[in-house]
Amino acid sequence: MGYGIVESDDYSLIAIAYGAFKCQERQPLASRLSQLFENLNKIIAQYEPDAVAIETPFVGDNVRSALAIGKAQGVAMLAAGLRQIPVFEYSPATVKHHVADYGASTKEQMQEMVKLLLDLSEIPQPNDAADALAIAICHSREMKLIEMHARE
Numbered sequence: 024m025g026y027g028i029v030e031s032d033d034y035s036l037i038a039i040a041y042g043a044f045k046c047q048e049r050q051p052l053a054s055r056l057s058q059l060f061e062n063l064n065k066i067i068a069q070y071e072p073d074a075v076a077i078e079t080p081f082v083g084d085n086v087r088s089a090l091a092i093g094k095a096q097g098v099a100m101l102a103a104g105l106r107q108i109p110v111f112e113y114s115p116a117t118v119k120h121h122v123a124d125y126g127a128s129t130k131e132q133m134q135e136m137v138k139l140l141l142d143l144s145e146i147p148q149p150n151d152a153a154d155a156l157a158i159a160i161c162h163s164r165e166m167k168l169i170e171m172h173a174r175e
Contacts, residue, residue, distance in 0.1 A: 024043060024044045024059055024063075024095050024099070024151060025041070025042070025043040025044075025149070025150075025151030025152045025153070025154050025155035025156075026040075026041060026042060026043070026044070026063070026066055026152070026155050027040075027041040027147070027152060027153075027154075027155035027156035027157075027158065027159045028040045028041065028066075028070050028072060028159065029141065029156065029159040029160060029163060031163040031167075035142075036140055036141055036160060036163060037141065038141040038143060038147075038156060039070065040066070040070060041147050041152040041153075041155060041156050042152050043149050043151040043152050043155075044058070044059055044062045044063075046058050046059065052091070052094070056094060056095065056098050059095055059098050059099075060098045060101065060102055063098065063099055063102040064102055067102060067103065067106060067108070072108060073108070073109075074108060074109050074110070074111060074162060074166075075099060075100075075102075075103040075108050075109070075110045075111070076110075076111045076112070076113060076158050076159060076161065076162035077096050077099055077100070077110065077111075077112055077113075077158065078112070078113055078114070078115060078118055078154070078158050079112050079113065079114050079115070080092040080093050080096065081115050111162055111165070113158060113161050113162065113165070117161060117165075118133075118157050118158055118161040119133060119157075121160065121161035121164040121165060122136050122137065122140065122157045122160050122161055122164075123136045130150070133153070133154075133157050134146045134147075134150070134153045136157075137153050137156045137157050137160065140160055141156065141160070
């Protein structure tokens with residue numbers, strides 16, 4: 024599971040922290056989810072985010088994988104909910120639209136845009152971290168749009 028924390032103002036986005044939590048595949052699912060929960064709690068306590076944004080799972084052909092991702096997302100929602108942090112969900116197409124201005128962007132295009140938008144020297148690794156930063160960028164831009172419409 025990747026995580027990405029960005030800070031934004033009216034003019035720029037700044038990557039505060041990013042990375043990924045890795046669990047051993049051979050551990051029981053409950054143990055892996057517990058590890059994710061503990062790691063997320065540490066990140067939330069350290070950075071005190073205003074919101075948590077997650078991507079809705081893409082089911083595709085691998086339903087089993089989508090279910091596992093959904094369980095991990097539930098853990099993220101629980102970690103945020105226990106601290107009364109609002110959780111926002113975005114579809115993959117919405118994330119791609121907000122980050123690359125094209126809802127069918129490739130993974131490589133998205134990674135390059137994350138690097139450019141956050142003024143990073145290289146594409147964030149692992150891929151899950153780049154994905155998490157893309158979701159954070161999407162959320163930031165969505166909130167700015169809502170703010171703009173509220174002023175009108």
